[in-house]
Amino acid sequence: MIDNFFILDFSYDVVENKPVIYIWVIDKEGNRVVLLEKKFRPYFYALVDDSYNIDEIRKEILKLSKPYSPITSIDVEEKKYFGSPVKVLKIETVIPAYVRVYRDEVAKIKGVKSVLEADIRFYMRYSIDNNLKPFYWIEAEVEEIKENNFRVKKVYELKKINKLYEDKIPELKVLAFDIEVYNKYGSPNPRRDPVIIIGVWTKEGGKQFLADKYDDLRAIREFINFVQTYDPDIIVGYNINNFDWPYLLERANIRGIRLDVGRRVNGEPSQGVYGHYSITGRLNVDLYGFAQSIQEVKVKTLENIADYLGVLPKEKRTIVEWYDIPKYWDDEKKRDILLKYNLDDAKSAYLLGEVFIPFGIELTRISGLPLDQLSMASVGHRVEWLLMREAYKYNELIPNKEEREYESYEGGLVISPLPGIHEEVYVLDFSSMYPSIMIKYNIGPDTLVKGECENCWVSPVGHKFRKEPPGLYKNVLEKLIQERKEVKKLMEKTIDEYDKRVLDARQRALKVMANAFYGYMGWLGARWYSKEGAEAVTAWGRQIISDSAKIAKEKGFTVIYGDTDSIFVKGGGDINSLITEISSKFGLEIKIDKIYKRVFFTENKKRYAGLTEDGKIDIVGFEAVRGDWCDLAKQVQTNVIELILKSGKVEDAIKYVKSVIFDLRRYNFRIEDLIIWKTIDKNLDEYDVTAPHVVAAKKAAKAGYLVSKGVKIGYVIVKGSGKISDKAEPYFLVKEKNKIDVEYYIDKQIIPVALRILEGFGVKESSLKTGGVDILSFFKK
């Protein structure tokens, strides 16, 4: 029988010593169904030295065959390796895990230069070879079989796939969840601390499963039951791969039950690659992975991200600090607040899912990486999966991952700013400069020429790249850019709001992917790593920017600033003729990114603040937009910038700063506004210096807080003697305002950030600290 299916995910299993691939799908009627593919077999390649007899090597390899998973075939194939033709042996076996066993043995055979493509997961191999990607439809020939191991409507054996095509996405069932844990002593420990609340949110609203005082058995059981009954296609949550899933698994284990939430009976979430938890038949999406790409939010907590994206504003939700949870649980009168907080978190996760999932779906459609993995995979891995799929189409072998030594190279050009206030400033921006350079000069590891070269592009730093034929990067980038053009064109013609949103998500995803190629090429872990390539990209970029600045000057413009792929100009003649000249000279698109009515520079690079024509203020690089300054300092700097840019009155700004200092000395502030956040980037014992945040982190660890790599530590400076670091305390250990060292905040936070702006106007530190201070705060007047 022939039917159509919408692909959600892939997985595989070994049944009776043979691999079976499961394709989790939805049929035309909306039934959740699984297709079993039983014929596909794992394989890998051996790259053979030309001076050896290939048949001899073949025989040697065949001798390795083991009865449990025999080598079923060895074929000679012609492939390309970094663009050059090579002969390889394709070695096929039965059980996927045996690829690893044979790989190591084959690598030792004389005449085998290397083994390739032996580290690709089995179901991904299948999806690459058959050009199958999640969120597309397939038309397939199938045969129904009887199986009771799956929580799906029907089980089919897949006979043949006729075609892959795009069509409307069926309505996907999404379930969001969040757990609360009872821990009185710092970091939660699943061996000791029970789960007290499991909150879920779906299209139909919220639901909570509560522990019986400190006994969580029933709550966990009810949660499992709810997931099975609701049967979601997608489960979302925030940081669930690092916390909720491992915690629930351990608790279930301790209580002697199985966390059986998948579409395979008696399955449990299992940890996969990229640290994600894989739930058979469902897509387990950790939204934290998507949140990390939001640069505008410094401290990426669920409430901050939900607030920033407007799905649940902070003032409309309940917040309970983690260290207060036991208090709220134990106090009958306060418990409702805790329950509300948990439900708000689950709801936030659900609503964030609505924002991120459409974008994630498009990234999956481009890269082929299933959504659950994609949500956790780094940008580099997303690019790599796309390249691997494309390489297969070009008959290119996929290079192995390699250990490499770090080597630094020169980056983008930053033109020193012209200090002061400027009016009517145009910001000219090269669109997708690095991808364009990679295409124009055919840059990549497979096009790099080390010796003499007749028909090559030579970069400003001397690296040569052959002009023809196009390399892998150029081929793939051109496809992405071409497709984006077509999507944008289609978008203009589209009226349907839903279709338009899909197309918009797609064009954003295509842009994000293309822009990530340069960073990928310079990443030490990349299969297609090329330091020369990355170096050449930035070198051409520097040349383009400095030449563009020259052209602007020749045309009578004043160049105020420039960074990597943009220049700021004012005055001169016709801006459009400048744009035309630059874009025709380099063959790159350059456009007016924005126009500043007023923009302000100090002598420093990468720091400026501007007022756009529509009255919006951009602050770049200053403390006001950095995460490692306390909120109060950021507010002060923001207000000073606004006062200067909007009215140009320095006097008002000075008065305002004085009023803030006055309030601090009267202890008229909130402790939260004084917290300084920094990231712990190493293990605590690896630090050579005793910086304040490291000391605070150690104190937090001592208080039971789990401090690991990548954790953000918030601290305040308290009164006392000695070094600043001795006075740094984790904020949650400081309850009283009068413990705060207000003089530190005045001298090291408020005055420096204010002066960074006001110094340019001749204001001195003394004029902020001395003189009469109004009794009333500045803004109260």
Add this chain to the structure above:
DNA sequence: ATCTTCCGGGG
């Protein structure tokens, strides 16, 4: 006083 280490935002 100067050097070193560490960190984060943004083009």
Add this chain to the structure above:
DNA sequence: GTGTACGGAAGAT
């Protein structure tokens, strides 16, 4: 488990 450039704080010497 994408890149480099840059400014600034605070410790180390």
